[in-house]
Amino acid sequence: DLGGYPHYMAKEIQEQPECVERIIRGRLDDRFGVARLDGLNLTPRELRGFARVKILGCGSAYYVGQIGATMIEELARIPADAEAASEFRYRNPIIEADTLYIAVSQSGETIDTAFAVEEIKRKGGRVVGLVNVVGSTIARACEGGVYLHAGPEIAVASTKALTNMAVGFALIALALGRVRDLSNADGQRIIDAIRALPGQIKSILDFEPEIAEHAKTVAAAKSLFFVGRVRGYPVAREGAQKFKEISYRHAEAYQTSELKHGPLALIDESLPTVAVVPSDELTERNLAAVQQIKARGGAVLAVTHENVDFGELDVPRIVVPKTEPELDPILLTIPLQLLAYHAALTLGYDIDKPRNLAKSVTVE
Numbered sequence: 001d002l003g004g005y006p007h008y009m010a011k012e013i014q015e016q017p018e019c020v021e022r023i024i025r026g027r028l029d030d031r032f033g034v035a036r037l038d039g040l041n042l043t044p045r046e047l048r049g050f051a052r053v054k055i056l057g058c059g060s061a062y063y064v065g066q067i068g069a070t071m072i073e074e075l076a077r078i079p080a081d082a083e084a085a086s087e088f089r090y091r092n093p094i095i096e097a098d099t100l101y102i103a104v105s106q107s108g109e110t111i112d113t114a115f116a117v118e119e120i121k122r123k124g125g126r127v128v129g130l131v132n133v134v135g136s137t138i139a140r141a142c143e144g145g146v147y148l149h150a151g152p153e154i155a156v157a158s159t160k161a162l163t164n165m166a167v168g169f170a171l172i173a174l175a176l177g178r179v180r181d182l183s184n185a186d187g188q189r190i191i192d193a194i195r196a197l198p199g200q201i202k203s204i205l206d207f208e209p210e211i212a213e214h215a216k217t218v219a220a221a222k223s224l225f226f227v228g229r230v231r232g233y234p235v236a237r238e239g240a241q242k243f244k245e246i247s248y249r250h251a252e253a254y255q256t257s258e259l260k261h262g263p264l265a266l267i268d269e270s271l272p273t274v275a276v277v278p279s280d281e282l283t284e285r286n287l288a289a290v291q292q293i294k295a296r297g298g299a300v301l302a303v304t305h306e307n308v309d310f311g312e313l314d315v316p317r318i319v320v321p322k323t324e325p326e327l328d329p330i331l332l333t334i335p336l337q338l339l340a341y342h343a344a345l346t347l348g349y350d351i352d353k354p355r356n357l358a359k360s361v362t363v364e
């Protein structure tokens with residue numbers, strides 16, 4: 001049921017504030033500044049024993065896994081990384097007893113991710129799931145997990161499930177952090193910020209008409225770059241992925257820091273860049289990169305925060321509310337969903353069922 005929306009993607013984007021309410025409900029413990037995740041089936045002692053975290057997923061779930069890895073490193077100070085489950089399962093991965101493996105999947109049926117889980121279990125690793133569909137193959141195969149509670153997602157391009165995955169990672173990072181060096185006060189700081197997310201997402205959605213205007217400009221280009229660094233890089237990757245999936249435009253994600261090592265050669269009037277420029281310790285460096293792109297005639301659309309000063313640079317902006325720095329990627333991703341949606345709408349493509357793609361890939 002479309003509930004009055006023109007597409008499921010539009011409906012699912014709008015549902016995000018209530019979806020986030022659902023994933024956090026009953027899971028935030030104010031007294032101890034921690035997340036309560038009983039479904040993980042891990043004791044505090046076990047949680048404390050992990051020396052590394054490895055996150056596995058495909059497509060958008062892989063990119064949000066990268067967002068999660070950064071959060072876990074920042075909040076829990078445990079080395080963490082994300083890998084495409086589709087590659088992991090084919091490369092005879094080394095499975096370590098002191099690594100926590102996290103499988104991420106909306107459907108819980110993606111065969112590459114399901115095989116990665118089996119491979120980990122066969123080799124004696126501990127794997128938990130971050131899954132939306134209750135009772136799905138991956139959810140059942142994992143030894144514990146966090147359900148996303150995003151509700152059924154119909155559009156092939158994932159939106160609300162992804163946002164809940166990112167919030168789910170914040171909860172896991174909090175749980176891992178609070179059995180280590182994250183203080184009660186810092187835990188509380190993150191809890192307060194998590195609680196504010198639904199309202200902040202709502203305020204981003206209010207800017208949809210303006211984002212739609214930006215989308216018209218961006219859709220005119222045949223090819224574009226999405227750039228970000230550190231926290232912003234997986235945001236750029238996911239933004240480019242959405243763009244490719246539904247607007248059929250060539251969209252390439254790059255680390256902003258790597259532009260000068262090659263791709264800057266491609267920049268001219270015909271190749272616009274969507275730049276993720278949060279207000280954080282890297283703002284000045286990001287602004288310097290924007291300046292370099294502009295100097296070569298490239299147009300830039302920035303996804304940024306209110307207090308970032310672009311000075312003389314003539315750069316249209318999508319301004320996102322600020323949260324705690326570790327959680328910024330959750331909010332920075334939202335306008336990029338709307339950008340891809342409106343670009344596809346402008347171009348007249350089939351938004352909910354893009355060509356050549358399936359909602360979940362369950363065959364080899």
Ligand code: BG6
Pocket residue numbers: 058059060061104105106107108109110113156157158357358359360361
């Ligand atoms: C891909 C879909 O095939 O599977 C992507 O086209 C999706 O949109 C990916 O992100 C992973 O799906 P899931 O269900 O495992 O999250």
